[in-house]
Amino acid sequence: MLSQLAGHVSDTTPGRGALRTARSWLHSDAPSLSLNGNWRFRLSPTARAAEDFADEGFDDSGWDSIPVPSHWVLQGDGVYGRPIYTNIQFPFPIDPPHVPDENPTGDYRRHFEVPADWSEAERVVLRFDGVESLFRLWVNGDEIGSASGSRLAHEFDVTSSVRPGDNVVAVRVHQWSAASYVEDQDQWWLPGIFRDITLIARPAGGIEDVWLRTGFEEGHGRIETEVTADAAAFPVTLRLPELGIEQVWATAADVAPLDVESVEPWSAEQPRLYEVTVSTAAECVALRTGFRTVEIRGGQFLVNGRRVVFHGVNRHETHPERGRVFDEEHAREDLARMKRFNVNAIRTSHYPPHPRLLDLADELGFWVVLECDLEAHGFDKLDWVGNPSDDPAWREAYLDRIQRTVERDKNHPSIVIWSLGNEAGTGSNLAAMSAWVHARDTGRPVHYEGDHAGEYTDIYSRMYPSVLETERIATEGSRSPLLNCTPAQAARQRTKPFLLCEYAHAMGNGPGALDQYEALAHAHPRLHGGFVWEWRDHGILTTTPDGTPYYAYGGDFGEVVHDGNFVMDGMLLSDDVPTPSLHEYKAVVQPLRFTFDGGDVAIVNLRHSADTSDLRFRWRVEHDGTLVESGDLEVPVLAAGESARVPLPRIPVSQDSETWLTLDAVLAAGTAWAREGHVIATAQLDRSTRRPAPGVRPRTTWRQCDGTLTLGIAEFLDGSLVRLAGRAVTGPRLELFRAPTDNDEAASEGVEESDAGIAGVSNAELWRRDGLDRLTTRRVSVERTADALRTIDKVSAANSALSVMVESLWSLEGDELDLRVEIQPSSGWLTVWPRIGIRLDLPDGAAPVDGAEWFGLGPLESYPDSLRAARTGRFTSTVRDLCVDYARPQETGHRSQLRELTLTSAGTKLLRVVAFPDTHGRRPGFTLSRHTPQQIARAGHPFELPDSTTSHLIIDAAQHGLGSRACGPDVWPDFALRPESRTIRLRIAAG
Numbered sequence: 001m002l003s004q005l006a007g008h009v010s011d012t013t014p015g016r017g018a019l020r021t022a023r024s025w026l027h028s029d030a031p032s033l034s035l036n037g038n039w040r041f042r043l044s045p046t047a048r049a050a051e052d053f054a055d056e057g058f059d060d061s062g063w064d065s066i067p068v069p070s071h072w073v074l075q076g077d078g079v080y081g082r083p084i085y086t087n088i089q090f091p092f093p094i095d096p097p098h099v100p101d102e103n104p105t106g107d108y109r110r111h112f113e114v115p116a117d118w119s120e121a122e123r124v125v126l127r128f129d130g131v132e133s134l135f136r137l138w139v140n141g142d143e144i145g146s147a148s149g150s151r152l153a154h155e156f157d158v159t160s161s162v163r164p165g166d167n168v169v170a171v172r173v174h175q176w177s178a179a180s181y182v183e184d185q186d187q188w189w190l191p192g193i194f195r196d197i198t199l200i201a202r203p204a205g206g207i208e209d210v211w212l213r214t215g216f217e218e219g220h221g222r223i224e225t226e227v228t229a230d231a232a233a234f235p236v237t238l239r240l241p242e243l244g245i246e247q248v249w250a251t252a253a254d255v256a257p258l259d260v261e262s263v264e265p266w267s268a269e270q271p272r273l274y275e276v277t278v279s280t281a282a283e284c285v286a287l288r289t290g291f292r293t294v295e296i297r298g299g300q301f302l303v304n305g306r307r308v309v310f311h312g313v314n315r316h317e318t319h320p321e322r323g324r325v326f327d328e329e330h331a332r333e334d335l336a337r338m339k340r341f342n343v344n345a346i347r348t349s350h351y352p353p354h355p356r357l358l359d360l361a362d363e364l365g366f367w368v369v370l371e372c373d374l375e376a377h378g379f380d381k382l383d384w385v386g387n388p389s390d391d392p393a394w395r396e397a398y399l400d401r402i403q404r405t406v407e408r409d410k411n412h413p414s415i416v417i418w419s420l421g422n423e424a425g426t427g428s429n430l431a432a433m434s435a436w437v438h439a440r441d442t443g444r445p446v447h448y449e450g451d452h453a454g455e456y457t458d459i460y461s462r463m464y465p466s467v468l469e470t471e472r473i474a475t476e477g478s479r480s481p482l483l484n485c486t487p488a489q490a491a492r493q494r495t496k497p498f499l500l501c502e503y504a505h506a507m508g509n510g511p512g513a514l515d516q517y518e519a520l521a522h523a524h525p526r527l528h529g530g531f532v533w534e535w536r537d538h539g540i541l542t543t544t545p546d547g548t549p550y551y552a553y554g555g556d557f558g559e560v561v562h563d564g565n566f567v568m569d570g571m572l573l574s575d576d577v578p579t580p581s582l583h584e585y586k587a588v589v590q591p592l593r594f595t596f597d598g599g600d601v602a603i604v605n606l607r608h609s610a611d612t613s614d615l616r617f618r619w620r621v622e623h624d625g626t627l628v629e630s631g632d633l634e635v636p637v638l639a640a641g642e643s644a645r646v647p648l649p650r651i652p653v654s655q656d657s658e659t660w661l662t663l664d665a666v667l668a669a670g671t672a673w674a675r676e677g678h679v680i681a682t683a684q685l686d687r688s689t690r691r692p693a694p695g696v697r698p699r700t701t702w703r704q705c706d707g708t709l710t711l712g713i714a715e716f717l718d719g720s721l722v723r724l725a726g727r728a729v730t731g732p733r734l735e736l737f738r739a740p741t742d743n744d745e746a747a748s749e750g751v752e753e754s755d756a757g758i759a760g761v762s763n764a765e766l767w768r769r770d771g772l773d774r775l776t777t778r779r780v781s782v783e784r785t786a787d788a789l790r791t792i793d794k795v796s797a798a799n800s801a802l803s804v805m806v807e808s809l810w811s812l813e814g815d816e817l818d819l820r821v822e823i824q825p826s827s828g829w830l831t832v833w834p835r836i837g838i839r840l841d842l843p844d845g846a847a848p849v850d851g852a853e854w855f856g857l858g859p860l861e862s863y864p865d866s867l868r869a870a871r872t873g874r875f876t877s878t879v880r881d882l883c884v885d886y887a888r889p890q891e892t893g894h895r896s897q898l899r900e901l902t903l904t905s906a907g908t909k910l911l912r913v914v915a916f917p918d919t920h921g922r923r924p925g926f927t928l929s930r931h932t933p934q935q936i937a938r939a940g941h942p943f944e945l946p947d948s949t950t951s952h953l954i955i956d957a958a959q960h961g962l963g964s965r966a967c968g969p970d971v972w973p974d975f976a977l978r979p980e981s982r983t984i985r986l987r988i989a990a991g
Contacts, residue, residue, distance in 0.1 A: 008146060009047055009134060009177045010097045012393050014400040017137070017145015017280040018154040019125070022407035022693055023209040025153065026285045030206060031118065035126075035169065035197040040109040041066035043080045047103045047174050054138035054170040062107050068197060069130070071190035072106050072321045076347070080106075083323075083540055084189040085554035087563040088423075090181070090378040091189060096386055097178035097393075106192060108171040112133070112199065116164045120401070121201035124162050125870045127155045128167070129354070130195025130324070134177035138170040146181035148397075151351035151373040153201075160198075169895055182397065182424065185350045185375045187316055188538060188567065190323045195354060204280035205233040211410050212276060213443055214266075214291045216304050221263035221291035225255055225278070233280045240276050241480040259776060265304045266290025266413045268344045269610035271365030273413075288362060290413030294444055296458060299526045301445070301497040303416060304366075304579040306608055306640065309521050310367060311589035312345030312531035313338065315500060317353050320541040320551060325472070326354035330723035334576075336673035338535070341578065341586040342680070344608075347501060347531040350375050350422035352405050361414040364673055368414040369447060369501070369531070372405045372433070374398070374421025380395055390427025395980045398429040398742055399436060404441060417459070419501075420448040431456040449501045452484040453493075460493040463502040464968035467516045474524035500530025504965035506581050507569035508742035508886045512865030512962035513972050514588040522606070532585065533967065538567040539574030539887050548943045551575070551887050556941075565742070568887040569966070579884060580860040583869040587682065592665050594683035601663065601683075602646050605638040612638045616668045619649055624657035624899075625855045625874025633663065651687050658899070660690040660872050675800050684871055693916040693985070696818055699785045706780035709789055711812045714991050719782035719791045721810075723912040724912055724989040732838035734795045734823065736807050737772040739936035740764035744834065758795035763960075771797020773934055780805075787812040801829050815988070821984040823957065827977035832971070834891070836982045837924075837956035838964055839932070846906035849951035851878050852928050856898040856915075862925075863894060864975040865961035870896060879951055882928055889931075889939040894959055898922040902991055909991025915955065924984055927954040 040060040042053070052058055066072060072080040081104055084091045092100050118124065128135070132150035136143070137163040147154040175191035201210075209228035214221060226793070227236050230251065238247045243263065249985075256656065264272040273288040279800045292304050300307050317324040338346070346366050351373035361368050379387045389392035402420060409415055418441070420433050433445045434456040438496060447459035462483065465473070473482065473494075482490040504511040521529045539551025551574040554562035568574075571582035592612075593604040599949045605612055612635065620630035635646050653659045665681040667674055707719030715723040723729055738744075740763070747762040767773065780792040788811040796803040807822040821838055842849045857867065858875035883893040917923045929936075930948040939945045961975030970976075 006165065008136065009099055009103060009174050011389070012097045012178045012397055013132070014149055014397045015145060015147035018147045018156055021494035022153065024181055024211065024405040024411050025408050026208070026210065027287070028283060028285045029780060030203055030283050031115070031121070031201040033112065033114075033199040035110065035112055036068055036197060037110070038065045039068045040064070041072065042107045043072060044105045044107070046101050047105045048101070049105060049107065051172075053107050053109060054141060054143070056168050058109070063109070066108070068108065069194045069325045071132075071194050071325070072191040072320070073190060073192070073804050074323050078373050079774075082557035082559075084188070084557070084559045085187075085538075085562050085567045086184075086842050087186045087566050088184070088377045088380060088813070089561050089563065090184060091559065091561055092176055092180070093322050094378060094382065094389065096181050099176035099178070099941060104175040105189065106173045108173070108193065110169060112167050112623075114162050114164050114167055114171060114199070118201045119164055120509060122204035122206070123157055123202040125155050125158045125200045125202055126158045126884070127153060127198045127200060128193070129197070131171075131173055131193050132175070132191045133179050133183060134174045134187075135193070136172045137952060140168055146178055149373055149404060150179065150183055152401060153408055167527060179397070181378070182374055182376050182394070184378045185422065186377070186567070188323065188540065189410035194324050195326065203282040205230070205280050206280060207233065207236070207280055207285055209282050209407075210278045210287065211699065211888070212287060212289045214289055214413065215443075216263065216265040216291040216295045217293060219262060223258045223260060223289070225258070227252065227255055227278065228842065229280065233282065235280070237279050238276065238771070239279070240274055242274055246308040262292070263291050263311055265609070266292045267303060267609040268367045268414070269607055271363060271414075274363060275686045276727045282475035283798050287411055288359070289411070290362065291411040292413055294416045296445055296497060299495055299497060301459070301528050304609065307418075307525060308367060308528060308608055310499065310531065311343055312347055312367070312369075312529065313343050313535040313536045314347045314349040314533050315353070316349055316538065318538045320539050323540075326356065328356055331357050332360055335366070338366070338579070339364060339570070340678060341582050342589050342591065343585075345369070345531065347371060347419070349534065352409060354392045355408060358409055358412045358414060362412050366414050367416050368412070369417040369419050370405065370409055370415045372402050374401055374424055376424040379425060380423070384425040384761065387425040387427060389424045389429050391429070392401070395429050395432060397904060399434055402433040402436060406437060410441065416444060417447050418444050420446065422449065424450060426450050426452070441923040447499065447501065452482070453486070453489040454496065458496065458498050460496040460497045461501045462503065464964070465500070465503070466969040467513060467520070467972065468805050470500070470517065470520055470527070474520060474527050498526050499528050499530050502533040503530045504532045504570060505964045505966075506532055506534065506571045506579070506636070507566070507966040508888060508890050509861075509884070509892055510581060510741060510743045510866070510962040510966070511964035511968070512863065512975060513969070514585055514866070515868050516972065519587050531573060534570050536570035537574040537887060538570070541574070544943055550941050550943050553887055565888045566966075573885065574887065576884075580862070580869065581866070583860055584866050587869040590681035590683040594663060594681070596648075596685045598682070599648050601648055602643060603638065604643040605640055607640045609640050611640060612665075614668055615665045618664045618666060621651055621660050622660050622873065623654040623661070623903070625872070628652060653689060654687050658686070658872070661685040665676045686872070694813070694987070696813060696820070699788045701785050702783040702790060703785075705782055705793070707782045707784065707789065709784055711787060711789065711810055712815065712817050714810065714817050716789055716810075719779060719789065724988065727847070727910070728843045729840055730843075731840040732808070732819075732821065733777065734793070734836060735774060735837045735839040735933065736775065736802060736804070736833050737767060737933045737937075738768070738834040738959070739889060739933045740834075741890045741962060742888065742961045742966040744891075744965075746967070763832060763834070767834060770829070770831065771800050772834065773937065774798065790990045802826055815989065817988040819984075819986045819988060822981070823983070824981045825979040832960055832976050833979055834960050834977070835954075835976065836958045837954045838984060840953045842903070842951045842953060844949050847908065847910065849879065849903045849910060849928070850906055851876070851904040852882065853902040853904060854895060854898060854926070856923070856925075857896045857899040861894050862896045863959055863962050864961065865972060866894075867896060871899070878926055878931055884941055887941070889942055889945060891933070891936070893927045893929055894956065895927070896925040898926050898955075899923070901926055902927070904991070905930065912989045912991050913955075914987040918957070918983045918985070921956070924957045925959060927956065928952070955984055955986065957984050
């Protein structure tokens with residue numbers, strides 16, 4: 001028994017008994033029966049449970065019931081174990097191909113009825129579309145076989161075991177198997193039958209498989225048809241009614257390419273699909289095909305002869321309640337959301353998705369890099385010793401995986417690149433996979449980032465290179481070294497298109513520098529953009545012991561090893577809420593470029609193939625954020641790549657307020673993914689007349705005092721502000737700390753000389769070392785005149801000689817209160833600072849500060865290296881909505897370039913703050929939150945934040961950038977905040 005068990009879970013081959021010839025996922029009129037639904041279920045802690053459960057007469061009445069598809073660890077509120085999250089680590093000993101005896105094993109059983117007329121079928125096939133990780137199959141007590149490859153389809157011939165009427169199917173699923181060593185993707189380990197199970201009656205004379213290979217050139221299409229069927233199945237008929245095509249082939253030898261006149265091409269922007277049927281007398285299969293040609297020419301990746309720039313995302317299949325169980329309605333909305341945010345490409349990281357997703361990608365329009373179900377990242381810990389990618393014992397499994405990937409999805413026009421997998425080192429098995437793909441499909445190139453030497457792939461691909469390195473890849477000749485390459489290999493790589501298969505790690509608040517990468521893609525033809533890591537957070541919805549819901553990450557389920565919140569690295573939160581980074585991405589990659597020049601605007605259509613006939617151009621003029629005029633801008637239709645210079649409307653310029661012109665390109669009509677009027681691209685032009693800041697009367701009669709004073713709406717005690725406009729206030733105090741972002745906490749080893757940080761040490765660690773989270777103040781002096789107060793403070797931290805001098809000058813200027821704060825650091829500070837600001841604490845009292853109205857950048861948060869989505873205007877928000885619910889609380893809510901801020905309570909205006917630029921023209925920003933940075937930094941989840949009775953207003957002279965250091969480059973030097981003197985000047989009045 002034990003040897004038999006080991007032979008299953010420790011077998012490196014892909015299984016036994018499954019049909020080895022994989023085939024397309026086809027829409028057929030052959031009879032089929034879904035076995036989805038409730039199954040009887042038993043979970044055992046090891047793989048040694050008795051196998052008599054597979055017998056027909058076994059009594060499973062004492063078992064539980066579980067839905068299929070599902071993951072058993074997401075059912076039963078922890079009764080069936082808990083999810084495990086690791087990024088690189090294996091959650092079991094690294095002892096390939098063996099796995100522990102403690103191997104959770106789920107046994108499934110159900111009855112099903114086979115219709116009587118199925119006895120006429122030539123074969124009956126049972127198809128599994130996704131099971132993690134190894135499963136064994138019995139039908140009516142007969143053992144049929146086993147299979148592994150969790151995100152791959154497996155079919156079994158069960159003809160001899162099924163019968164008309166009642167039947168019993170039994171499935172045993174092992175959580176761990178040899179396959180787990182090559183399924184170490186950055187995601188939750190979620191065992192179970194999580195995709196569809198289908199029983200299929202294969203008719204005599206039916207069609208086993210169809211592949212329509214299409215091409216397009218200058219209005220002409222071409223179809224090369226591959227039909228897999230018995231000779232007796234012929235004649236075979238192909239019909240494409242929309243183009244008047246009906247082609248009959250009498251024998252397999254007659255099947256020949258078809259040239260098609262006057263077809264429209266398929267592209268991600270214009271996803272033109274044609275309905276096709278291929279039929280015999282016994283079966284008809286329906287496909288949707290698109291005409292397009294993929295090629296690499298002159299170091300560029302082209303579709304239909306035009307260069308592609310990928311504005312892509314890495315997409316896992318994940319849902320906070322269902323895990324990887326597919327829901328078509330949710331998936332369709334997910335893809336529609338991508339389109340609304342100008343995403344045009346998907347890398348299916350790191351496995352084939354549910355096949356229906358690719359139907360949706362064909363229909364809605366995406367460039368797809370289809371990735372094989374393969375990753376062996378945990379071997380990196382061993383310096384890749386024992387890596388299956390170079391072990392002949394794993395060759396069959398590797399080839400099986402790529403064959404099942406390509407064969408299942410080969411008909412989709414959206415798939416333009418095949419990817420062998422991810423982070424599995426390199427080796428002969430990957431080279432063999434590539435060779436098989438090149439032989440099988442000459443119409444799509446092969447990608448694999450780990451082939452740094454370019455020995456077996458067609459595209460040069462990298463993860464997380466810095467902006468400088470990316471530019472070097474694009475601009476320098478073969479003299480420049482490339483990662484892990486000899487000069488000859490580097491020269492070869494430079495002849496290929498370059499793709500950022502992962503960049504701009506979107507973990508928590510970030511990333512920054514998206515616009516820098518985008519600029520390089522437009523400046524250098526060999527650079528083809530890339531794929532942000534990643535589309536959405538993987539949080540699993542759960543509750544605290546007291547019932548508070550939250551989105552869990554690694555470690556929240558008591559895992560022995562885990563990688564914390566590294567699974568929360570998407571531009572979409574777990575609950576489908578877009579983060580500010582997604583809005584930033586939309587603005588950076590918008591498909592139109594606007595350049596203002598005098599009284600004109602130059603507009604460039606950056607699309608791949610679509611013209612601008614689907615767009616309207618609207619303009620509006622605002623004075624200090626208030627609309628004064630608007631209208632439509634007449635823009636000629638621009639073909640892809642074309643530009644035009646268009647006169648701007650007359651802009652009424654105000655002498656007393658800022659004047660801003662905003663242009664929006666919007667959809668002229670609704671589409672499958674957005675409504676009419678949806679904004680595609682935006683630009684703003686500042687036409688303001690510059691106005692000097694109001695002056696402050698000089699004071700010369702300063703005298704020392706105890707600082708007890710009233711200045712208009714302000715009351716001071718011992719030099720400290722205690723009340724404003726009749727309400728209690730504490731502050732302002734110097735604030736140099738922010739709750740570290742995930743990027744701040746990262747100790748990346750990849751910091752370059754161009755970066756702001758120190759390799760191997762996180763910025764957050766340095767900030768805590770220097771005491772920025774625990775500053776204390778010593779009042780040096782307090783002076784006053786009849787209508788002014790000046791204080792000087794020395795701010796420093798325990799066990800540190802570093803300090804900051806802060807001079808605050810309050811003065812009454814007419815009916816308003818003027819505040820100027822001069823901030824000057826001592827010498828000796830060696831690291832970047834998170835912020836330079838002042839904080840005011842506003843206790844709730846009778847009227848809690850619960851909202852804000854402001855004129856500045858908005859409506860969402862913004863930071864020095866993430867400003868493209870922000871526009872200048874007048875905005876309103878609750879305090880709650882100013883902040884983002886990142887899964888791990890961190891810095892959030894900063895609004896840049898503030899002009900005016902009004903604090904409100906239940907809609908009533910309390911305080912008005914006007915902010916002035918400093919002598920360099922730099923404007924401050926603000927953050928308004930219910931928690932201090934220190935409170936936020938101490939919380940691991942939102943529910944751990946303490947109850948609050950105070951609102952906290954921080955006015956920042958400057959903020960450090962965001963970067964992508966959680967898994968990528970640090971903050972670009974231009975956006976790094978180094979200790980320096982700054983000035984903050986405000987005018988404060990009652991609301």
